[in-house]
Amino acid sequence: MQINQLVSHLPNTISINGNSKKTEIENFNKENNFGNYLKNAIQEVNQLQLQSDKATNMLAEGKKIDLHEVMIAGQKASISMQAALEIRNKAVEAYQEIMRMQV
Incomplete structure (x- = not known):
């Protein structure tokens, strides 16, 4: 495989001949930004809570549903909420650490 083929698959690079891939980078950033991911x-955590x-x-x-299905749905919702809270706590901790840095 040639290096030009490898570089063409990377969204945040400039091609070997110097042509900018600005539109490709902008499209990648619009689709895959942190806000959309968050x-x-x-929404996924909320969906699991609603299912539970x-x-x-x-x-x-008294509708027909097995107890184990209810328990599994509850545990999925609980674990996803705990993970979201831990991620939030780490983000707040990182922000506080950055704010303590001297410039």
Whole structure:
């Protein structure tokens, strides 16, 4: 494989002949920015919480659902929420550490 083929697959590079890939980089950044990632992650946590609530309500109403399915949904929601909280805590901690740095 030639190096030009390798470089063409990297979104944040400049090609060997010096031509800028500005539009490719801008498109990559629009689709894959941190805000979109964070939004999708929060929506996924919320979706798991809603699924857990729905399963719990179905069990409480006596509808046909297995107890193990309700417990699995609850654990998935719990673990995803704990992970989101830990990520938030680490982000706040990193921000506080940056703010303590002397310029």
